[in-house]
Amino acid sequence: MQKKILNKKILVFTATYNEIDNVNKLLFKIKKFNPNVDILVIDDNSPDGTAEKVIELKKKIKNLNLILRSKKLGLDSAHKMAYTFALRNKYDYLITMDADMSHDPYEIKNFVKYLDKYSFVIGSRYLPKGKCLMQGRRLFLSKYGNIIIKKVLGIKLTEFTTSYRGFNLKKLKKFDLNQVKAKGYSFMMCVVFEIYIRNFDIKEIPIIFKDRLEGLSKIPRIETLRTLKNLFFLYLRKVFNGAPTKNRT
Numbered sequence: 001m002q003k004k005i006l007n008k009k010i011l012v013f014t015a016t017y018n019e020i021d022n023v024n025k026l027l028f029k030i031k032k033f034n035p036n037v038d039i040l041v042i043d044d045n046s047p048d049g050t051a052e053k054v055i056e057l058k059k060k061i062k063n064l065n066l067i068l069r070s071k072k073l074g075l076d077s078a079h080k081m082a083y084t085f086a087l088r089n090k091y092d093y094l095i096t097m098d099a100d101m102s103h104d105p106y107e108i109k110n111f112v113k114y115l116d117k118y119s120f121v122i123g124s125r126y127l128p129k130g131k132c133l134m135q136g137r138r139l140f141l142s143k144y145g146n147i148i149i150k151k152v153l154g155i156k157l158t159e160f161t162t163s164y165r166g167f168n169l170k171k172l173k174k175f176d177l178n179q180v181k182a183k184g185y186s187f188m189m190c191v192v193f194e195i196y197i198r199n200f201d202i203k204e205i206p207i208i209f210k211d212r213l214e215g216l217s218k219i220p221r222i223e224t225l226r227t228l229k230n231l232f233f234l235y236l237r238k239v240f241n242g243a244p245t246k247n248r249t
């Protein structure tokens with residue numbers, strides 16, 4: 001098992017916008033816990049100089065790639081670009097995570113473990129061993145948002161919105177994140193739906209989510225409304241196109 005994992009070509013991706021206070025710690029921890037993975041950072045010309053910091057870190061951290069975009073183009077398009085990068089460079093697994101230390105790099109190995117068997121592995125804060133250490137409005141929206149999404153879509157998962165995920169690129173045949181049209185933060189929910197309706201096997205694993213270590217959240221309030229609108233359209237697709245029946249773990 002261990003040997004097999006070592007043979008896989010793994011890319012860990014994170015999108016950054018104004019993460020200068022987190023990126024150093026994040027990238028070192030990713031490498032410390034997973035020396036064999038490659039890393040991709042896509043930065044949208046962060047005014048705080050995150051990209052310059054990553055360029056500096058490239059001298060110390062092996063196989064660290066940076067794509068620097070000219071302006072803030074959104075989290076969804078960064079994830080799509082990372083998927084294209086991973087396919088072009090023939091990675092076996094793509095693991096995506098936030099750069100604000102909300103996702104613990106120590107848990108990457110759990111994604112790697114399950115990607116051996118599953119097409120898509122999603123981290124969940126709401127499984128029995130998972131935890132969401134957010135507070136107030138953010139916790140409320142996340143917790144009840146995920147419950148509502150589950151009920152509306154009728155998909156037996158506890159988490160749809162976190163970006164801590166693993167893609168087995170060899171198993172997800174004919175799937176590409178670029179096929180997912182939704183914009184903004186509800187993109188994450190729509191990705192799960194698209195993988196689900198294509199009948200790929202999905203594994204949920206518990207994650208411990210901490211609120212960001214430094215800096216501010218970039219999630220605009222309008223995103224809640226956009227998510228509700230997109231959820232309604234997914235519901236219609238489910239009703240009129242029919243949803244697959246395969247059991248999920």
Ligand SMILES: Nc1nc2c(ncn2[C@@H]2O[C@H](COP(=O)(O)OP(=O)(O)O)[C@@H](O)[C@H]2O)c(=O)[nH]1
Nearest residue numbers: 015016017042044074075098099100217218219
């Ligand atoms: N490249 C890029 N990264 C972004 C953009 N918006 C957010 N991010 C990054 O996406 C991740 C999640 O954003 P965050 O503000 O923590 O969202 P929240 O945790 O939902 O409040 C972080 O690593 C951000 O730096 C963007 O427009 N472009």
Ligand SMILES: [Mg+2]
Nearest residue numbers: 098100102212
């Ligand atoms: Mg965050």
